[in-house]
Amino acid sequence: MTTTEPRTQKMIGASVLRREDRRLLTGAATYLDDLELPGCYEAAFVRSPHAAARIVSIDTSAAAAMPGVLGVWTGADLPEIAKGIPPKVVHPQLRDVPRVPLPADFVKFVGEPVAVVVATSRYVAEDALDLVEVEYDVLPAVSSTGAALAASAPLVHEGAENNIAIHVVQTAGDPAAAMDAAPHRLRERFTVARGGGHSMETRGVAARFDPTTEQLVVWDTTQSPHYVRNTLAYLYDMPEDGIRVVAPPDVGGGFGPKAQFYGEEAVIPWVARLLRNPVKWVEDRRENFVATMMERTQVHDVEIGFDDDGHILAIRNVFEHDQGAYCAGLQVPMITLSTLPGQYRIPNIHTELIACYTNMVPTSSVRGAGRPQAVVAMERMVDRAAEHLGMDPVEFRRRNLVQADEFPYRVGLTFRDGSPLTYDSGNFPLLLEKTLSAFRYEEQRSLQAAARAEGRLVGIGIAAYVEGCGLGPYEGSRYRLLNDGTVLVTLAAAPQGQGYETVYAQIAADALGMDMDLIRVTTGDTSRIPFGQGTFASRNTATAGPATLQAGQEMRGKLLQVAEAMLKTSAASLTIRGNRVEVTDDPTRSVSLRDIAGAANVGKHGITLAPGILPGLETTVYFAPERAAYASGTHAVAVEIDPETGAIDVLRYVIGHDCGNVMNPMLVDGQVLGGFAHGVGNAMYEEPFYDETGQPQSTSYLDYSLPSSMEVPPVELVHIHTPSPLNPLGAKGAGEGGTIPVPAAIANAVEDALRPFGARITSLPITPPKIVDALSTDDLDGTGPWHG
CATH class of the missing domain: 3.30.365.10 (Aldehyde oxidase/xanthine dehydrogenase, molybdopterin binding domain)
Incomplete structure (x- = not known):
């Protein structure tokens, strides 16, 4: 109800209950599948069972003759929309390969759509899929960046010189000279496995064409309706005003993959226009596993140079990024490229990207978008350097943090938005100290010492990050x-x-x-x-x-x-x-x-x-912001390892977070905690498997470990607020910070717990079998996969 007094209470900053x-x-x-579209037909897609193959022929006659089927279309049947879908983020050096809505000649990953069936119901459409006969000439597949870069690697795309999509180097200072002169140098290789968004609601598209107004209305579970409209206008050669795209008000999560554009989003509205009838398609869960874009797959070769006092002199990181079969956008690897330095004052930086085409589903942003991998590379090496000097890892961090009076701080690199990487505001030392205070760091170290005296494997991990946001x-x-x-x-x-x-x-x-x-x-x-x-x-x-x-x-x-x-x-x-x-x-x-x-x-x-x-x-x-703003955070965690099972028990977890001025504290906490759950999955559970031919081996939740509320441990939040000067609200971003440093923090803690055995953590996620292997006798000689 409205008040009878003039409103004086400020709403910005209040924990108002959500209207939704x-x-x-x-x-x-009302989700997309709940939309009332009278007489709506439903669609299903024929998808490639092969990671690499030439399409010899497609026979749709039996499917088209099935009662209830309104039509079957292949890529050859839809030449009007056989245009390359433009990558969302590009670079002058990118070797782009057209990604068409329905390929007519070749398939490049398992799950790529090759035909669409429209019927009176999804049941009929699914049955008709079995009647579409596709003859493939199976080709050699590339299932990893290592395989893509091998001298004898088959080419993912015919006629290319190699499988490299882009090779970019950024430097600050003179990293080669600084590394050569550094009193101490350490090197390691880290691997981060891929993972998906796994939203509660999968992708979906519905469309209706009104021949009277000549307007096409599209309902899409997209994160970017105007991007979808613009892409459809380009593919259809239509004016933008002829297309209306609506993202339903309720959606079961996005997490990045729904910010991209897929072939299905072009096909469904087009066939609705051809049929002059509404058509709907909602992705099933297996399709979500094989055809929705993923992220995270990177291999980092990192070298750090530092002096006797624990000051970082240089960092060098060369990483391979799995771009997948096509470049949907370069946002993920370009963010990784510039995120490496984190909160640290590093005068000499070499960061190098080698993005490879492989016969995998294309790479998309997933919550964190390239930042968790960079934080793993940086924070793991910070712990290694501290260990090498016999220094407390917290003290090593204190000696290298950008100080509060140094903002705006120019890193010397270029961010993905094209602007110089400049931290607008922050207070990293205060953030660290508040996190440690809430974590009771000294007490946790005492408890760890007592536990080790009892033969228990307890470890403590710290990880810090900076997140470019507000793009x-x-x-x-x-x-x-x-x-x-x-x-x-x-x-x-x-x-x-x-x-x-x-x-x-x-x-x-x-x-x-x-x-x-x-x-x-x-x-x-x-x-x-x-x-x-x-x-x-x-x-x-x-x-x-x-x-x-x-x-x-x-x-x-x-x-x-x-x-x-x-x-x-x-x-x-x-x-x-x-x-x-x-x-x-x-x-x-x-x-x-x-x-x-x-x-x-x-x-x-x-x-x-x-x-x-x-x-x-x-x-x-x-x-229009001048440039990106930068949120930041520091995480602290204590874990205990069961040496018999390899299970990780999170004993305590504290998140320190700074997203500038907060509009609604309750909603910010919800975002951070939700992101934390996602990070726990990346750190300890989520790992899809593929064979050497690019065949996915985990296409359901029977084979893919996604953490539930039972696996997500309790967490304590502490906040500081350093307003951004780049916008009048002083706001930064809060949606991904809970995710970004979790894998690095837990990896640091697990390695700390295993330190008496000399075991090394270089592969994420950290699963019980990997820990048991690390503790096995055969792996304690320093030659196993967990040793640097």
Whole structure:
């Protein structure tokens, strides 16, 4: 209910309950598969069973003749859309290979779609898939970056010189000379396994073509509806206004893979247009395992040079990145390339990317997007260097942190957004100390010593990170005063569970000086706001947030200007109280927001507006940040290893987090804790397996270990707040920080627990069999896979 007093309580920074939760918890939410599309047909895709093959022929006649089947199309049947899907992030050195919606000649990974069946139901469509006969000429496959770079490697793409998609080197200082002169040098190779987003709701697309208006409406579980619209306009050679893309308000998670564009997103709307009938496709879970983009697969060769006092003099990292069969975008490896230095002052840096094409599903961003791998490389070597000097790893970190008075801090590299890598704000030493205090570090070391005296394997790990977030180019917010006297705020970005309807209403309430219950937030519809980028890279609070603040301030000015004319007073003398604007010193003189809408938005037909009345109370603002902002965090963990089973028991975990000014503390904590659960999976559980021919061996949750609430340990959060100077809210990102350092922190802790045995951790995730192998007699001579 609206208040009877002027609103003075600030909404920004308040832990307001999420508006979305009632419908989500009561089963009233509307996901894509819940959409009411009368007479909708359903689709299913024929997918390649081979990682590399030439398509000899496809016979669809039997499937097309099956009762209930409306049509079957192959790539050869749809030449109009046989265009290469542009990579989302490119680079001048990229050797791009076209990725078409339905390939007609070759398949490059298991699960690649080669034909689509549309039928009266999904059941009929699935049955018809078995009647599509595809003849393949199976070719040699490349299933790893090592295989891709081998001298005798088969080529993933015919006619290429090799399997390298891009080779990029960035340097700061003189790393070669500094490394040569360093008193101490250590080297190691680390491998990080791939993993997926595994959202509760899989990918889905539905489309309807209206021949009367010539408009194509597409519902898509995408994180980036405007990106989908623009890509469809390009592929279809249609004007953008002829395509409306809607991301449903409720979605079962995105986590990065849904920010990309897939062939299915091009095929379904096109066949809906051909059939003049709605068509829907929802990915099943096995398709999600084999055909939805993944991330993480990298191999890092790292060398660190440091002096007797524990100061890092140089770092060198050469890493192989599995790009998959095509380049959907270079965002992941380019982020890894620049994330390496983390929170440390390192004068000499060599960071080198070798991205390889393989016969695997293409690489996409997954929560963390290239940062967890870089943090593993850096933080593992920091621990190794401290061990080499006999120094406490915390003390080693203290000696190398960028100090609070050094911001803005120029690292000397270039970030993925093309701007110089410059940390805008932070306080890394304070963040470390607050984390250690909450963790009770000295007490944990004493407990560890006591446990070791009892023969127990207890270890402590620390890991720090810096996350580039709040990326451009821009994001927008649009306000409109509705005729009922409420305000509609429209955002281009589609929420993926972050609580946009709540947090942007909080920002709007402060900008307008109005009660939240008079503000409604809608998102993810290209017909409501013309331009936008999407939800990814922890960017929206720092981009859409300022746009919402500034557009709200403009709207408040317009509201008061109209009320000024209607009440014949000055705007400075007016106050918004509940749903009315009143004269502050004489509340009996007031006008309702509904009346303001009637005067400005509706007017009287044929009658001239009174002086001072603004026609159409609407504002739109696009905010373009100067460059990325940088959130940061430090994690501390204590673990115990069971030497008999290799099980890891997390005894204590503390997260120190800095995302600048916080809009809603409760929602930020939820984001961090959700990210932490994802990081636990990357650290200890999630590892898909493939054979040498690129065949996936784990295509269900019977074979793929995804942590549940039972496996995620309790965690304590501590926050500091260093506002970003790059946006008026002082906000940074919070969506991925909980994930990024978890694998490195747990790896450091496990290696610390195994230190009496000299075992080395170089492969993630850390599973019980790997730990048992590390503790076996055969592996204690320093020659096993866990030894550097």
